[in-house]
Amino acid sequence: MANKLNLEVVTPRKLVVSDEVDLCTVPGTEGVFGVMANHAPILSTLNIGPMHYNKDGDTVRLAVSGGFVEVSNNKMTVLAEAAEVSEEIDVERALRAKERAEKRIQEAKAGREDIDMARAMAAMARATARLKVAGKMS
Amino acid sequence: MASLKDIKIKITGIKKTEQITKAMNMVAAAKLRGAQARMEEFRPYADKFASVMGDLSGTADPNVFPLMEEREVKKVLLLVVTSDRGLCGAFNANIINASEKFLQSQRDAGKDVLVGCIGRKGYGYFSRQGVEIPLHITDVMGDIQMQDARKAGQQLSKLFLDGEVDEVDYIYGRFINVVTQKPTIKKLLPISATGLEEIEKAEEEGPKAAYIYEPEPEEILNQLMPMYINVQIMAAMLETGASEQAARMTAMDNASRACKDMIESLTLAYNKARQAAITTELMDIVGGAEALKG
Helix, strand or coil, rough: CCCCCEEEEEECCEEEEEEEEEEEEEEEEEEEEEEEEECEEEEEEEEEEEEEEEEEEEEEEEEEEEEEEEEEECEEEEEEEEEEEEHCCCHHHHHHHHHHHHHHHHHHHCCCCCHHHHEEEEHHHHHHHHHHHHHCCC | CCCHHHEEEEEEEHHHHHHHHHHHHHHHHHHHHHHHHHHHHHHHHHHHHHHHHHHHHHCCCCCCCCCCCCCCEEEEEEECCCCCCEEEHHHHHHHEEEEEEEHHHHHHHHCCCEEEEEEEHHHHHCCCCCCCEEEEECCCCCCCCHHHHHHHHHHHHHHHHCCCCEEEEEEEEEEECCCCCEEEECCCECCCHHHHHHHHCCCCCCCCCEEEEEEHHHHHHHHHHHHHHHHHHHHHHHHHHHHHHHHHCCCCHHHHHHHHHHHHHHHHHHHHHHHHHHHHHHCCCCCHHHHHHH
């Protein structure tokens, strides 16, 4: 029996990852969970956050946002609206996005009603996830 | 009969036009490759999405999900996906004609019709027709982004959920191959379980495993449905984008060929006129010489 897990990360833009991995950890809506080979079939929605997978001792980290993950027959498919490997992340841009989101959240709390709190929070989460993955934030 | 000079000017003009159409043809060919690649990159995502939606909706009760709710249809919205730019033959005209036909059939059935537009060409046409256009998104077809599809999806879902419209369909230029693009109408809202089952059947692959669902299937479905709408709109935009380039390529190819034909016939006319002029001149000289002799 195979002891590797076939992982695919798919976004609307491209197939980000297609690899045989040992362990993959994803940010599920009900909590972060890890998947190894021969995992029971599961379907879960994803939060915005960092995910990573291990392959032969190496760890690859990605920032994912929005989507779901399906595991069946030793094949794991992550469908995300966006997924970036740590090297691809534009740290400058993420930092700017974070500042902007922080400001908007503050303003929304201060009573401005024209700001969509949910959107600002999502933007904040995306920026934070990117920074975490890029190793610029613990 | 046009003078020699007139013909010469015309030939030069057409030669210039030919250069432009040839260049546009090549640009369209290059862009088509890009658009086709993007369409193909998007396909695995869309397919996977559809198959998961199919799996889930088998268990779903349409009454629980507001986006699946079947109401008596009084108001129909048609989302028309066209290109932003012209000069691509009858491509946009075909989509608009098919849209008009559809709208007329809906009007005949006593329903109110609204139009939504993605792409400047469709919006340009329908804004002159006096139909209500609750949403239009233009200048996005050059670089098709998911966020544009999302914007459209959100607005359409809102209209549907607020009861402003009871059905949403969309029309786009389906890319069959480089020479054939077909305006195609599909239903977007309400999401029908039967529609999803068809997709599911198409990709049946052995017995289905019993999944662990996290959170509950209904909850997942609730989250995925709005995304599924975006995916459908995105797919329609990408297909229209590729079709547009293919249509432009063909149109420009035809135009270049027409230019060549015109140049050929004008050159013929030019040569004939030139010969006629020479003959007349000779006749004059000969006539003059004869007169002097006499």
